[in-house]
Amino acid sequence: MSSVQRICVLGATGSIGLSTLDVIARHPERYRVFALSGYSRLAELEALCLQHRPRFAVVPDAGQARHLQGGLIGAGLDTRVLVGEQGLCEVAGHPDVDVVMAAIVGAAGLKPTLAAVEAGKRVLLANKEALVMSGALFMHAVKASGAVLLPIDSEHNAIFQCLPTDYSRGLAAVGVRRILLTASGGPFRQTPLEQLEQVSPEQACAHPNWSMGRKISVDSASMMNKGLELIEACWLFDARPAQIEVVIHPQSVIHSLVDYVDGSVLAQLGNPDMRTPIAHALSWPERIDSGVSALDLFSVARLDFQAPDEQRFPCLRLARAAAEAGGSVPAMLNAANEVAVAAFLERRIRFTEIAVIIEDVLNRESATAVETLDAVLAADQRARTSALEWLRRHGR
Ligand code: NAD
Ligand code: MG
DSSP: OOSSEEEEEETTTSHHHHHHHHHHHTOTTTEEEEEEEOSSOHHHHHHHHHHHOOSEEEESSHHHHHHHHHHHHHTTOOOEEEEHHHHHHHHHTOTTOOEEEEOOOSGGGHHHHHHHHHTTOEEEEOOHHHHHHHHHHHHHHHHHHTOEEEEOSHHHHHHHHHSOTTGGGOTTTTTEEEEEEEEOOOTTSSSOGGGGGGOOHHHHHOOSSOOOOHHHHHHHHHTHHHHHHHHHHHHHHTOOGGGEEEEEOTTOOEEEEEEETTSOEEEEEOOSOTHHHHHHHHHTTSOOOOSOOOOOHHHHOOOOOBOOOTTTOHHHHHHHHHHHHOTTHHHHHHHHHHHHHHHHHTTSSOTTHHHHHHHHHHHHSOOOOOOSHHHHHHHHHHHHHHHHHHHHHTTO
16 A cells, blocks of 8 residues: 555545544645545535545536536646546546545445445445445455455444454454444433424434434434444444344443453443544554544543433334344335435424334335345335335325
């Protein structure tokens, strides 16, 4: 690998993308931005291009590409602007790229993330939906290409840090009894149950500890985020769903734990700032400064834990069942959730209807095996259509 690593940031204008660029900018001697992508907020993407001077930028359509290309040429940059999913896959798998940050939100990130995996890159995985959808296929591609897959999700990054380096021998073989996946419980952890159907998108997006994109913020409020993370952890660490216990820990200081057969429990702690897992994955196995301040245990003062309540968080039950069912079910769960969350953010459904829609879709659509990318995409499409039908049936 060259001494300066060339980085492709997919989803550069988002919360994870911007945190990644913040860490990169602290280490110009180690990292150079090779490509940036954005889907909306293209004025911000242009400003990021002016700051980081990437070789490529990727936008959703040709008109936006012409506009951005004109602006960049006017500013004296030779950045080439590419278009759409094809452009994303091209930069993610480009021979001159060393590291790909997969930080597009949702199913839209699947193909570009897979392109990076298939090209054998160091892949920093924030886009959990891609792995949830295509689990077996995705992990198979990692093994086949020799890609280095490093988790950005703070919980999975914590688990990775608490496991021995040879954990791929199998969790039992390295003495792991359970993985304890922590969750903040989100903004509605203590909201009276009867008020949950009245909560607004603004309330759902006001996460107590983390500042994130809107989709993952709603997922955190419903705890579907933890459900997706449970499925993500099964694939990343070759765990059975029963080996993973979700623990509500409202302070978000412990980012997850690994429980060993001898009674040792290892945890990773830190301030809730995504620049820590990003810096870890960028520099692994070394360590670099992330810009995150040192954890002050005296101001944290206490750490609380409680079991999740499945009546309050039905999405968690649905996701665990999907993890156990396997096949196309996690992809359908994810797709139905994406449609439902978008409808909630547009104020077309109530917060509590997110789980209702997902359960309805999973009850209607039969599970299939998903051995090819086409099968994954077909399952995703079936579930989206089914969720949209729910909306139509209910006049939303
Ligand atoms: P965000 O909404 O802030 O950013 C999403 C990025 O994806 C933006 O750059 C946007 O332009 C791009 N994008 C959106 N739709 C797209 C499409 N159809 N095609 C191409 N690009 C598209 O989201 P985020 O909070 O940065 O989250 C990104 C991913 O990281 C998600 O999968 C999320 O679950 C995961 N993640 C985020 C956090 C966090 O703290 N924000 C933590 C853990 C995991
Ligand atoms: Mg997480």
